[in-house]
Amino acid sequence: MTVKGFKAAAIAAGLRYSERFDMGLIAADKPAAWAGVFTQSVCRAAPVIWSAAKAARGTGRAFLVNSGQSNAQTGKIGEEHCRMSAGSLSGLLHTTDDEIMLASTGIIGQPIKIEAMMAALPNLVAALRDTEQAFDDFSQAILTTDTRAKTASAEIELGGHKVSLWGCCKGSGMIAPNMATMLGFVLTDAAVAPELLQWLTKEGADLTFNRVSVDGDTSTNDSVMVMASGASGVTVEGGESLAAFKKAFFEVMKSLAVQIARDGEGATKLVTVRVRGAANDEEARKAARTVAESPLVKTAFHGCDANWGRICMAIGRSGAKFDPYAVDIDLDDVPWIRAGIDNGREEEATAVMQKKEYVVDINLGAGGCEYDIMTCDLSHEYVTINGSYRS
Amino acid sequence: MTVKGFKAAAIAAGLRYSERFDMGLIAADKPAAWAGVFTQSVCRAAPVIWSAAKAARGTGRAFLVNSGQSNAQTGKIGEEHCRMSAGSLSGLLHTTDDEIMLASTGIIGQPIKIEAMMAALPNLVAALRDTEQAFDDFSQAILTTDTRAKTASAEIELGGHKVSLWGCCKGSGMIAPNMATMLGFVLTDAAVAPELLQWLTKEGADLTFNRVSVDGDTSTNDSVMVMASGASGVTVEGGESLAAFKKAFFEVMKSLAVQIARDGEGATKLVTVRVRGAANDEEARKAARTVAESPLVKTAFHGCDANWGRICMAIGRSGAKFDPYAVDIDLDDVPWIRAGIDNGREEEATAVMQKKEYVVDINLGAGGCEYDIMTCDLSHEYVTINGSYRS
Numbered sequence: 001m002t003v004k005g006f007k008a009a010a011i012a013a014g015l016r017y018s019e020r021f022d023m024g025l026i027a028a029d030k031p032a033a034w035a036g037v038f039t040q041s042v043c044r045a046a047p048v049i050w051s052a053a054k055a056a057r058g059t060g061r062a063f064l065v066n067s068g069q070s071n072a073q074t075g076k077i078g079e080e081h082c083r084m085s086a087g088s089l090s091g092l093l094h095t096t097d098d099e100i101m102l103a104s105t106g107i108i109g110q111p112i113k114i115e116a117m118m119a120a121l122p123n124l125v126a127a128l129r130d131t132e133q134a135f136d137d138f139s140q141a142i143l144t145t146d147t148r149a150k151t152a153s154a155e156i157e158l159g160g161h162k163v164s165l166w167g168c169c170k171g172s173g174m175i176a177p178n179m180a181t182m183l184g185f186v187l188t189d190a191a192v193a194p195e196l197l198q199w200l201t202k203e204g205a206d207l208t209f210n211r212v213s214v215d216g217d218t219s220t221n222d223s224v225m226v227m228a229s230g231a232s233g234v235t236v237e238g239g240e241s242l243a244a245f246k247k248a249f250f251e252v253m254k255s256l257a258v259q260i261a262r263d264g265e266g267a268t269k270l271v272t273v274r275v276r277g278a279a280n281d282e283e284a285r286k287a288a289r290t291v292a293e294s295p296l297v298k299t300a301f302h303g304c305d306a307n308w309g310r311i312c313m314a315i316g317r318s319g320a321k322f323d324p325y326a327v328d329i330d331l332d333d334v335p336w337i338r339a340g341i342d343n344g345r346e347e348e349a350t351a352v353m354q355k356k357e358y359v360v361d362i363n364l365g366a367g368g369c370e371y372d373i374m375t376c377d378l379s380h381e382y383v384t385i386n387g388s389y390r391s
Numbered sequence: 392m393t394v395k396g397f398k399a400a401a402i403a404a405g406l407r408y409s410e411r412f413d414m415g416l417i418a419a420d421k422p423a424a425w426a427g428v429f430t431q432s433v434c435r436a437a438p439v440i441w442s443a444a445k446a447a448r449g450t451g452r453a454f455l456v457n458s459g460q461s462n463a464q465t466g467k468i469g470e471e472h473c474r475m476s477a478g479s480l481s482g483l484l485h486t487t488d489d490e491i492m493l494a495s496t497g498i499i500g501q502p503i504k505i506e507a508m509m510a511a512l513p514n515l516v517a518a519l520r521d522t523e524q525a526f527d528d529f530s531q532a533i534l535t536t537d538t539r540a541k542t543a544s545a546e547i548e549l550g551g552h553k554v555s556l557w558g559c560c561k562g563s564g565m566i567a568p569n570m571a572t573m574l575g576f577v578l579t580d581a582a583v584a585p586e587l588l589q590w591l592t593k594e595g596a597d598l599t600f601n602r603v604s605v606d607g608d609t610s611t612n613d614s615v616m617v618m619a620s621g622a623s624g625v626t627v628e629g630g631e632s633l634a635a636f637k638k639a640f641f642e643v644m645k646s647l648a649v650q651i652a653r654d655g656e657g658a659t660k661l662v663t664v665r666v667r668g669a670a671n672d673e674e675a676r677k678a679a680r681t682v683a684e685s686p687l688v689k690t691a692f693h694g695c696d697a698n699w700g701r702i703c704m705a706i707g708r709s710g711a712k713f714d715p716y717a718v719d720i721d722l723d724d725v726p727w728i729r730a731g732i733d734n735g736r737e738e739e740a741t742a743v744m745q746k747k748e749y750v751v752d753i754n755l756g757a758g759g760c761e762y763d764i765m766t767c768d769l770s771h772e773y774v775t776i777n778g779s780y781r782s
Contacts, residue, residue: 043707043715073703075716075732108700109733220704295686299774309499312464313611316434324434325466341466342500380771383690 001153002130003164004189005029005229009127010137013120015113016068016106023117024141025124026185027062027093032227033191034060035198036101037205039222046071046078047102048221050086054101055225058194061099063185063225064089065142067170069112071104072220081112088118092125103183103223105144105170139168142183146170147263152255154248158241161234163190165248169209169224169256184209184224184256190245191230193237200249201226208253211373212261213292224253261374266381269301270357274372275315277363283320284371287364290318298378306349308337315362326365332358392544393521394555395580396420396620400518401528404511406504407459407497414508415532416515417576418453418484423618424582425451426589427492428596430613437462437469438493439612441477445492446616449585452490454576454616455480456533458561460503462495463611472503479509483516494574494614496535496561530559533574537561538654543646545639549632552625554581556639560600560615560647575600575615575647581636582621584628591640592617599644602764603652604683615644652765657772660692661748665763666706668754674711675762678755681709689769697740699728706753717756723749 171182562573669675
């Protein structure tokens with residue numbers, strides 16, 4: 001799929017892998033509304049600092065991304081490399097530096113191979129196309145330890161016109177909620193005012209990308225960037241058109257987020273942890289996150305071990321307040337724990353845990369607040385990947 | 392080693408392992424000062440609730456411990472089992488229920504095999520001895536996934552008399568700081584007033600057991616229990632005797648805590664993470680803990696990968712405030728990172744990381760507060776152990 005008003009391209013610039021794409025570009029034909037959410041880490045990478053400043057201006061032209069080096073903790077050199085690449089690209093696109101957002105992913109602390117990047121930029125711009133192949137190539141260029149490209153799209157009818165949305169993302173390790181998480185890009189040909197687009201992006205990221213945890217670790221480079229070209233001729237402002245657009249926009253984001261959890265480093269299972277009945281929102285979030293990030297719970301998921309004691313351990317240490325003998329836990333539709341006590345369903349629970357995807361539904365019995373988060377299991381493969389890969 | 396005024400015993404009661412000790416007992420010849428610190432989990436096991444109440448009375452006679460079942464999340468049955476075992480033991484020791492503290496470790500959610508425990512109690516009491524073998528047997532009876540028994544001892548001279556301290560502990564998974572952590576027992580033949588003993592126990596646990604993190608997971612059963620018989624004839628009250636006793640007492644606790652970190656599930660390395668230069672104590676703690684518990688950092692430790700970017704990632708997301716370009720990181724004596732930038736010492740840093748034990752020293756450059764914590768690497772073996780073991 002493609003989105004009207006945008007072109008995409010990718011190139012193998014030799015930043016890291018000689019035989020694969022490691023630079024990607026998305027360019028709007030004309031200035032487009034854009035928005036972004038970025039990592040809340042104190043150690044923000046140079047391209048994050050660059051892009052967060054540019055996003056605030058509301059409109060722009062292009063997203064330039066590289067894999068191989070993250071350009072984080074690179075100091076003055078890192079800032080200079082941002083100026084160089086944006087400066088060169090803006091010249092090639094006949095626009096200004098301010099209309100370019102940058103994203104990088106890869107090893108922290110190593111400067112970008114800037115000569116290779118600068119040499120590749122003219123060819124990258126020359127490769128821009130409004131074809132499905134070009135969009136697919138872009139989605140490949142942003143990958144690191146990901147085992148597959150992650151894209152999602154939607155088409156909706158608004159006022160008799162077709163509106164398209166397309167997104168892609170990368171991320172399988174160094175991922176946790178409470179963040180803008182990983183690299184994500186979403187495009188639409190609807191016309192959306194910058195303030196509204198920013199609100200939708202923030203709200204959507206909170207409900208989707210920020211609800212994924214592979215390992216509780218959050219990156220220096222997490223960014224989600226969105227552009228709306230308006231080339232469909234449809235304007236999203238309020239009322240029904242906003243409701244329909246928002247639904248499609250969040251669904252695209254959610255699909256991307258699910259793909260990240262499913263492609264978690266070494267992951268073999270996608271588990272949704274839902275906490276209900278919490279006394280307040282913060283305790284619901286804490287309890288869900290603690291379960292989703294507990295190494296003991298995640299290894300039990302991996303071993304298909306219906307060991308609910310580890311879930312009690314995790315909620316017990318999470319900081320949430322509740323009566324341990326008011327807790328119910330369901331595993332899909334199996335009433336696993338009732339009033340804090342084993343309900344004699346080990347066989348059925350074990351059968352659920354052997355599935356590829358399931359829901360752990362925890363009712364704390366302490367109030368009316370809830371939170372859900374997607375996670376994966378902790379496997380030998382995770383240790384293998386991260387014991388050697390430089391990320 | 393033994394400690395005057397105490398006897399110990401262990402027995403294979405068939406609670407879990409048929410061929411090995413799974414119940415242990417320490418009994419004071421006469422009522423002794425005692426103290427305890429316990430898990431801060433909301434889901435406290437029945438024996439923790441029991442013992443915390445008894446500890447408050449200041450003196451008692453015995454510690455009874457079992458491995459195999461943790462008696463956590465067992466509701467009314469769990470409470471009843473505490474009353475039954477303490478009631479039987481108090482009769483056999485000619486004392487009262489109030490003078491017995493209980494501890495359990497093992498699978499959460501399964502009631503204790505109470506018939507086996509009750510049947511074993513008379514033989515356990517009959518086996519009480521003041522021999523080294525008996526103390527060693529006790530240290531064996533409390534183990535679960537531990538690969539070895541963990542004991543520590545000290546002898547000091549106070550006012551011309553010898554004072555002895557001996558302790559043992561268990562724990563290799565479900566361990567994190569901010570807690571009373573795992574099961575730990577310390578005995579001394581000094582005379583120490585209950586209030587002073589409780590203060591020393593709390594302070595000592597905060598500086599030792601609570602500074603260990605294997606996996607960030609904290610148990611429903613963590614307990615540290617201390618008894619002081621006074622049988623040495625030496626009273627520890629204040630001044631020099633308190634200073635000398637405190638030093639020895641903390642050293643015993645520290646030795647036990649180090650043994651836990653070294654025996655972390657699947658651990659091959661003992662790493663001390665020290666954060667200095669934090670703006671306040673809480674931020675120092677958060678930064679150290681986030682590094683020590685990050686799966687990406689711990690897999691890098693395992694792979695001997697001198698990947699300092701992951702440490703920046705962890706401190707960046709920890710909640711501590713600092714300038715990323717004011718951070719220095721040393722690996723033992725290697726000046727690894729200076730002002731947030733790679734210092735060109737990868738070869739030396741890699742050599743340090745191949746050691747069994749080393750220190751990661753992080754100076755945030757934001758203030759005068761510090762915190763240190765011991766952790767281990769995250770290995771394939773951790774996943775193997777916890778993908779199958781029921782804990």
